[in-house]
Amino acid sequence: MTVLITGGAGFIAATLVQRLLDRGEVVLAIDNLCRGSVANLPSFGKRSQLLFAKADLADLAAFRSAIAAHRHLGRIDAVWHLAANSDIPAGIADASLDLRDTFMTTYNTLRVMEENGIRKLLFASSSAIYGDLGETALSEETGPLFPISNYGAMKLASEAAITAAAEKFLDRALIFRFPNVVGVPATHGVILDFVRRLRCQPDRLDVFGNGTQRKSYLHVSDLVDAVLLVASHASRKVDVFNIGPVDDGITVRQIATETVAAAAPGATVSFGSGNKGWIGDVPSFRYSVAKLKELGWQPRLDSVGAVRRAIAEIMRQEGGAAGDCRE
């Protein structure tokens, strides 16, 4: 089995690549290294089954060249498409960011798959495609889908391009709608932000919004378990699965409290106003993962457990002592 992973030097790929190598697959990871890093691939250079190519997947010619340069690998059996802009606020300020990095990477992935006869796609979509539906428990059948960020919009656009491609040339398209995922190597997200700010200013933590935003968090190790389970069990040609914990999530207030307790005990936490952290931030959502549970999946960590473990992991990742400020 030879697989291509787009966004292959990113946060989620770091865990997924290791698991695929462990089960004997040959992995070609491609990444533009804008947000990812080869350091996220600890096996690179040590295991011959792992190959890496730097290429901007939004540039179709560069993408094609990267594939052509690895023609010696023979047939690619499947693509895990993880490449995307992961900075949601930046994508709201500048819509071209998600157009290019979240959508055109998908569009080009489909073109390259069609050209190379690759017929199996596993896609990292997002709960952001649902938008702000208030207290509705979000199942895979929920509509209408009114994403409120360009990230969510371009993930939904990607899903749509994939289902149309399945009608034409794919044999299998699995769409995973990820929740907030935490763990290391952390490149973005609220926990990393809190840890870094507390290192810099250990006596206070200012939180955007009033802290009541409630979201589901999943640890990356549980997430990778889930997608591998679905990949081996799903039977439909095109299918979609919400991936998330089975609890109702954790508030930003709780995340702030947990981070302060671990990283800077005694710091004062102050909150802003409003229940959104930024334009495009979904204040709260309830996520149904009943379809995933029917396959027998159960996460090892709930939202609180995932956040606690991630705080500890991110503190180790960041190192340094209180008072260390990074620019």
Add this chain to the structure above:
Amino acid sequence: MTVLITGGAGFIAATLVQRLLDRGEVVLAIDNLCRGSVANLPSFGKRSQLLFAKADLADLAAFRSAIAAHRHLGRIDAVWHLAANSDIPAGIADASLDLRDTFMTTYNTLRVMEENGIRKLLFASSSAIYGDLGETALSEETGPLFPISNYGAMKLASEAAITAAAEKFLDRALIFRFPNVVGVPATHGVILDFVRRLRCQPDRLDVFGNGTQRKSYLHVSDLVDAVLLVASHASRKVDVFNIGPVDDGITVRQIATETVAAAAPGATVSFGSGNKGWIGDVPSFRYSVAKLKELGWQPRLDSVGAVRRAIAEIMRQEGGAAGDCRE
């Protein structure tokens, strides 16, 4: 009231523009004239409230120039965004067609609106966003949305980009999911195809597929009534409405029979196999327009009536006598 209509020389714009002019609006129509024609705007050159600019809206610089050239019109109050690729099979053969003409036209419309402070958008989406959900009655809340054509995919992508833009800068975004719309000036579609082929070969009509595909058809005059009603009554900032007849549609077999009866009585109709006309063709769907009916709307023509009227109109449009073949 000054409005911009994209795809302003196309089939649906021809009827909509006339209605907007009749109620005193100033209309700036922009079109790339690839599929549309200025001849579709009978008032052009006769009424000073109608202005036309040729521009490819997938080219952001050209779009901006066309707007800048009409700065003397003052503030644009709303945009009717109708521009799209209307040739669904062509978009399946070449995905770049719908990327450019169905999606990038939307993306660029949103950029131009943001730059010019235009905060009201009315968008012609499509029932194609639902994909092939079999016998499910499709309401606006139906999911999952798995479009099976690039046209449907890029209409869904457009909806998503619009709802994200509404979160950032729009005051009002109304999404209309159009059914099959018939009438004149016809530029594409099954009736025009049948009429032209019967003119060329009056003794036989070969139909793709087995003729059992059942679809809802709405006459363009009813469609324009519906969108104007929604535009004046809808109250939410972002909303979506299925637009369609209240019946269960008409089969391709019935359309063939009606067209033969009107255009070439006695012609033999022969059918292919399978219930799809082409890849990406949705064999049948049931469309719920309950939400639209709650606003008091009732079409004057059902699917059969709309098809009959369109056959007569298209025969007049095409003119000529039996045996006239067009290349």
